[in-house]
Amino acid sequence: MIGFLAGRAASLALVLFGASILIFLVVRALPGDPAVALMTQNATPEMIAEMRRTLGLERGLPTQFALWLGGALGGDLGRSFMFSMDVSALIGERFPVTLHLALTSLAIALAIAIPTGVLAAANKGKALDHLCRVVAMVGISMPVFWQGLLMILLFAVTLGWLPPGGYVSPASGLGDSFAHILLPSVALGTAYAATVMRMLRASMLDVLGREHIAVARAHGIPERTLVWRDALHNAAIPTLTAVGFSFGYLLAGAVLTEVIFNLPGMGRLLYESILARDYPLVQGLVLLNVAVFVAINFAMDALYVALDPRIRR
Amino acid sequence: MNRGKTIGRLLGIVRRDPLAAAAFLFLLLLAIAALFPEQIAAMSPNRPSRLRLLPPGDVYLFGTDQFGRDIFARCVHATSVSLLVGLTTVAIALLLGVPLGAIAAFRSPGKIDSGIMRTMDVLMAFPPIVLAIAVVAALGTQDIEIGPFTVPHITKVMVVIGLLNVPKVARIVRASVLVERNEQYVMAARAVGASEARVLFREVLPNCASPVAVYATLLVATSILTEASLSFLGLGIQPPQPSWGGMLADSRTYVMSGQWWLTVFPGLLIFLSVAAFNLAGDLLRDALDPAQITRRGDA
Numbered sequence: 001m002i003g004f005l006a007g008r009a010a011s012l013a014l015v016l017f018g019a020s021i022l023i024f025l026v027v028r029a030l031p032g033d034p035a036v037a038l039m040t041q042n043a044t045p046e047m048i049a050e051m052r053r054t055l056g057l058e059r060g061l062p063t064q065f066a067l068w069l070g071g072a073l074g075g076d077l078g079r080s081f082m083f084s085m086d087v088s089a090l091i092g093e094r095f096p097v098t099l100h101l102a103l104t105s106l107a108i109a110l111a112i113a114i115p116t117g118v119l120a121a122a123n124k125g126k127a128l129d130h131l132c133r134v135v136a137m138v139g140i141s142m143p144v145f146w147q148g149l150l151m152i153l154l155f156a157v158t159l160g161w162l163p164p165g166g167y168v169s170p171a172s173g174l175g176d177s178f179a180h181i182l183l184p185s186v187a188l189g190t191a192y193a194a195t196v197m198r199m200l201r202a203s204m205l206d207v208l209g210r211e212h213i214a215v216a217r218a219h220g221i222p223e224r225t226l227v228w229r230d231a232l233h234n235a236a237i238p239t240l241t242a243v244g245f246s247f248g249y250l251l252a253g254a255v256l257t258e259v260i261f262n263l264p265g266m267g268r269l270l271y272e273s274i275l276a277r278d279y280p281l282v283q284g285l286v287l288l289n290v291a292v293f294v295a296i297n298f299a300m301d302a303l304y305v306a307l308d309p310r311i312r313r
Numbered sequence: 314m315n316r317g318k319t320i321g322r323l324l325g326i327v328r329r330d331p332l333a334a335a336a337f338l339f340l341l342l343l344a345i346a347a348l349f350p351e352q353i354a355a356m357s358p359n360r361p362s363r364l365r366l367l368p369p370g371d372v373y374l375f376g377t378d379q380f381g382r383d384i385f386a387r388c389v390h391a392t393s394v395s396l397l398v399g400l401t402t403v404a405i406a407l408l409l410g411v412p413l414g415a416i417a418a419f420r421s422p423g424k425i426d427s428g429i430m431r432t433m434d435v436l437m438a439f440p441p442i443v444l445a446i447a448v449v450a451a452l453g454t455q456d457i458e459i460g461p462f463t464v465p466h467i468t469k470v471m472v473v474i475g476l477l478n479v480p481k482v483a484r485i486v487r488a489s490v491l492v493e494r495n496e497q498y499v500m501a502a503r504a505v506g507a508s509e510a511r512v513l514f515r516e517v518l519p520n521c522a523s524p525v526a527v528y529a530t531l532l533v534a535t536s537i538l539t540e541a542s543l544s545f546l547g548l549g550i551q552p553p554q555p556s557w558g559g560m561l562a563d564s565r566t567y568v569m570s571g572q573w574w575l576t577v578f579p580g581l582l583i584f585l586s587v588a589a590f591n592l593a594g595d596l597l598r599d600a601l602d603p604a605q606i607t608r609r610g611d612a
Contacts (some may be wrong), residue, residue, distance in 0.1 A: 011434075012435060018435035029451040081536065134332070141588035143538055145545050146561060146580030152568050153576060255442060256542060260565070270443065274450040286447055290438050 019290045078280030087284035097265035108189035117200030122227045139194025148187040148260040165262035184261040203235035245302040325598040336592035347393035352384035356532035376574035400534040405475025410482025418490035433480035449548045489521035523601040534590035557583045
């Protein structure tokens with residue numbers, strides 16, 4: 001088991017290194033000179049050259065990359081041009097907002113996906129199954145930004161029940177915080193719910209068709225116990241890992257949601273930093289996105305090994 | 314794959330399933346709108362007028378926008394762009410992903426396989442929308458001059474989305490080829506002296522067409538959604554050219570004042586197009602693999 005996990009860790013470290021090279025090269029290709037972007041219109045060429053030296057932009061690309069990667073490994077992602085503060089500190093400030101959004105979305109997604117996935121599989125081929133299939137298709141095909149705008153139109157503008165955007169930290173009042181995070185979480189969570197529901201339904205159908213379920217049924221175990229306890233327990237393992245893998249995408253999916261609902265999280269920060277050509281910030285945010293994705297992949301591999309004895313052997 | 318039988322099965326499914334029939338009918342309407350926009354929408358999509366922010370009515374079916382432009386005409390004219398992006402990006406992904414996946418599988422296990430698949434792993438470690446935003450922003454939203462040629466921004470968007478899909482196609486093809494390469498007909502082809510390239514491209518790949526065709530159909534839906542997301546963020550199709558994502562981005566300003574028609578119609582078209590391609594992918598899977606029909610709707 002340790003050998004398997006060590007192999008996966010080495011493979012994912014290689015992926016992260018390759019991704020860091022790609023991030024560095026893409027960000028360096030962003031149009032415009034950040035030194036010029038930081039200066040006023042009256043800046044002389046000497047002042048711009050001095051700024052380029054300060055930012056380390058006059059050095060060769062390999063040196064710049066080595067310095068950036070060395071710093072990143074030590075937690076120093078450079079300084080944001082736009083906010084005049086450390087990228088790590090800025091990410092530390094915004095990450096809780098995105099995490100709050102992602103976790104609430106995950107909770108909403110699971111609250112929808114688990115009962116619908118189980119009920120659809122238990123009623124395979126019946127009206128309820130078809131209804132769940134249609135709802136899942138709607139969830140998967142609905143653009144998150146359109147759903148977000150429609151919800152603002154209905155719940156904020158027409159009914160006036162919830163605020164149209166903005167963020168309130170749970171520390172400043174749970175009720176107010178929940179009211180602000182609800183619409184964005186539903187927008188982000190429903191598409192995710194559809195994906196999880198389809199996975200769970202497929203896993204449940206697979207498990208419900210196995211011999212041990214047929215034997216349990218023959219022994220007179222009630223159908224409800226069979227479905228909700230025995231089958232769900234077995235079907236949860238592959239679904240759980242799939243949920244984990246998709247969580248990285250959920251964090252990334254926050255870009256559009258945060259832009260629409262004006263949430264001060266990492267997604268909106270990434271969008272703003274790209275528009276402002278803030279190299280260190282773009283690099284730091286994309287690297288963090290990839291690192292989270294890679295870390296979740298590793299955690300899911302470990303979880304799978306822990307839950308499935310066949311891999312342990 | 315027997316093409317006649319597949320089409321027959323597909324028609325059978327469409328006849329039995331009203332949802333499938335609706336999806337194919339909608340895709341047909343989309344194709345007509347993309348090919349003949351002037352015949353369907355009489356008004357110009359870009360001509361402003363004084364009739365600003367008119368709600369839907371007899372003359373302006375979907376209402377007018379903040380510049381008095383006909384939203385129906387803009388929606389119809391944006392269809393061709395969305396379909397073009399969806400289909401071209403999938404063609405790019407297939408053009409690169411199929412040979413890469415096939416070569417990786419044929420050389421598996423080995424350095425070529427490891428090299429190709431680790432590169433694909435690196436690309437797949439990026440959440441697609443994040444990478445798309447970063448790369449499109451890096452390339453800028455202006456047309457690029459390369460010598461005597463001008464590369465329009467829309468071409469860059471299509472290439473970027475297409476390249477993002479290459480790893481997914483390569484993985485599907487690799488998995489299929491790994492299964493097929495051990496089949497008896499492959500050994501028979503080798504035994505009669507067929508070259509490696511001939512075995513791969515003439516014998517193995519045609520037998521991997523089913524999963525690739527299904528996945529390609531689903532990819533069209535994803536690509537339309539990615540283009541709409543980029544346009545919504547101002548990085549995709551540039552104004553005044555109409556695009557569904559761009560129209561939704563413009564509508565944000567008017568959400569709070571209740572002009573719902575600016576938001577509803579372009580979004581509905583994105584949603585219906587993506588849903589229609591997703592349904593078509595599911596149905597194609599059923600038609601190509603009859604064993605799956607008993608498990609209709611399985612993810």
